Amino acid sequence: MSEFAFSGLNLAAITPFDAQGKIDYPRFETLLEC
Numbered sequence: 001m002s003e004f005a006f007s008g009l010n011l012a013a014i015t016p017f018d019a020q021g022k023i024d025y026p027r028f029e030t031l032l033e034c
Contacts, residue, residue: 014031016024 016027016031018024
């Protein structure tokens with residue numbers, strides 16, 4: 001359980017944002033596929 005929570009925190013930390021401060025969804029999806 002704790003591993004899942006930790007990976008959630010990691011995911012939040014690595015979420016890519018573009019110059020306007022919005023989530024860069026194409027890059028975000030490639031991160032999720034790993």
